[in-house]
Amino acid sequence: MKNWIRIFTVFTLLTGLALPSANAEGNKAEDGVLELLYAQQNAWNRGDIEAFMSGYWRDEKLTFVSGGTMLQGWDATLARYQATYATRALMGELRFEDMQVELLAPKVAMVRGVYRLTREADTPPSYPWGRFTLILRQFSPDDAHGQPVWRIVYDHTSAGEE
Numbered sequence: 001m002k003n004w005i006r007i008f009t010v011f012t013l014l015t016g017l018a019l020p021s022a023n024a025e026g027n028k029a030e031d032g033v034l035e036l037l038y039a040q041q042n043a044w045n046r047g048d049i050e051a052f053m054s055g056y057w058r059d060e061k062l063t064f065v066s067g068g069t070m071l072q073g074w075d076a077t078l079a080r081y082q083a084t085y086a087t088r089a090l091m092g093e094l095r096f097e098d099m100q101v102e103l104l105a106p107k108v109a110m111v112r113g114v115y116r117l118t119r120e121a122d123t124p125p126s127y128p129w130g131r132f133t134l135i136l137r138q139f140s141p142d143d144a145h146g147q148p149v150w151r152i153v154y155d156h157t158s159a160g161e162e
Contacts, residue, residue: 033101044091045094057139064076064157065155115131136150138150
């Protein structure tokens with residue numbers, strides 16, 4: 001009986017020590033994902049679609065779904081953004097809201113949220129908005145600081161109703 005109590009005590013202590021570490025990793029991942037998305041928002045609001053696209057995986061396996069259309073590849077996604085938002089006025093100001101980050105695996109996250117565009121040509125309450133679901137992966141370091149980077153590998157964005 002004493003052995004079981006010792007085993008239980010050791011297990012409880014080890015589990016208790018491991019949980020904060022796992023939670024800290026989850027928070028670090030969430031921070032990295034949100035940092036990427038806010039950098040995209042800022043790039044969009046500067047009118048810089050190419051900088052906005054740096055948040056996407058630059059690969060032919062990138063998947064983008066919107067308006068009943070599915071695109072494959074970074075180049076196709078960039079071309080769609082450039083055609084749809086050809087002018088600064090069409091881009092407007094982007095705001096992400098209600099973002100929920102869920103870590104699916106150590107290097108895979110899902111984000112659900114709402115986007116809103118504010119443009120001069122639109123009148124309230126008919127500003128474009130919608131919901132998005134993103135899948136992101138963390139990749140090996142590719143920046144000057146040697147830090148792992150998060151990239152969107154799957155984007156499903158749908159327009160909301162007025």
